[in-house]
Amino acid sequence: AQSVAQPEDQVNVAEGNPLTVKCTYSVSGNPYLFWYVQYPNRGLQFLLKYITGDNLVKGSYGFEAEFNKSQTSFHLKKPSALVSDSALYFCAVSPSTDSWGKLQFGAGTQVVVTP
Amino acid sequence: DSGVTQTPKHLITATGQRVTLRCSPRSGDLSVYWYQQSLDQGLQFLIQYYNGEERAKGNILERFSAQQFPDLHSELNLSSLELGDSALYFCASSSLARGSTDTQYFGPGTRLTVL
Numbered sequence: 632a633q634s635v636a637q638p639e640d641q642v643n644v645a646e647g648n649p650l651t652v653k654c655t656y657s658v659s660g661n662p663y664l665f666w667y668v669q670y671p672n673r674g675l676q677f678l679l680k681y682i683t684g685d686n687l688v689k690g691s692y693g694f695e696a697e698f699n700k701s702q703t704s705f706h707l708k709k710p711s712a713l714v715s716d717s718a719l720y721f722c723a724v725s726p727s728t729d730s731w732g733k734l735q736f737g738a739g740t741q742v743v744v745t746p
Numbered sequence: 747d748s749g750v751t752q753t754p755k756h757l758i759t760a761t762g763q764r765v766t767l768r769c770s771p772r773s774g775d776l777s778v779y780w781y782q783q784s785l786d787q788g789l790q791f792l793i794q795y796y797n798g799e800e801r802a803k804g805n806i807l808e809r810f811s812a813q814q815f816p817d818l819h820s821e822l823n824l825s826s827l828e829l830g831d832s833a834l835y836f837c838a839s840s841s842l843a844r845g846s847t848d849t850q851y852f853g854p855g856t857r858l859t860v861l
Contacts, residue, residue: 663847665849667852673854674748674750674836674852674853674854674855675836675838675852676748676852677748677849677850677851677852680847680849682847721789725847732777732794732802732840732842732847732848732850733779733791733794733802733804734779734781734791734850735791736788736789736790737788738788739788739789
């Protein structure tokens with residue numbers, strides 16, 4: 632069975648500093664990995680995904696993520712955080728062995744960016 | 747705005763009642779997914795439909811059912827409601843039937859409160 636872990640419930644960072652949100656996964660077969668962000672009282676917004684190819688994936692709003700197969704990780708990064716990046720971030724996996732694409736989500740990481 | 751719409755935004759009802767949540771996918775998307783977000787269970791996949799047919803089932807209770815209509819909108823029916831069913835229910839859509847790589851776009855959700 633596949634699983635996704637986000638080891639940090641909350642990440643605090645000062646505006647302008649680098650932001651990293653951690654995600655590790657466990658799946659059979661090749662993983663397809665996704666990052667979503669949820670703002671208060673809003674739905675989930677897609678940020679980026681890794682399917683194959685270059686391990687560094689660039690997404691929306693200046694975010695990027697690095698796929699590391701040996702460490703089974705897919706950490707989300709942003710070089711310079713903004714106060715408006717404060718939100719709940721979810722990592723999700725869909726194993727290649729699952730044809731229908733349902734997503735398994737991590738528990739979420741609350742990001743707080745202070746001015 | 748993802749292009750996925752959900753109604754109603756909020757629903758307050760009593761235990762034992764039945765409710766229907768509605769979702770309209772993005773234009774052109776044939777797949778619809780339902781997810782439940784609760785504090786104790788996190789984000790969980792419930793069920794997927796493609797072009798009117800059920801394709802995948804997750805942790806969906808027998809008291810819950812769904813369908814997708816010819817115009818591709820979907821409804822999630824929740825019956826014999828219990829306090830523990832209080833949650834945020836999301837609908838997502840994607841364009842492919844079979845595709846773990848396909849991006850799912852989420853609606854704003856329906857917040858269900860069972861009193």
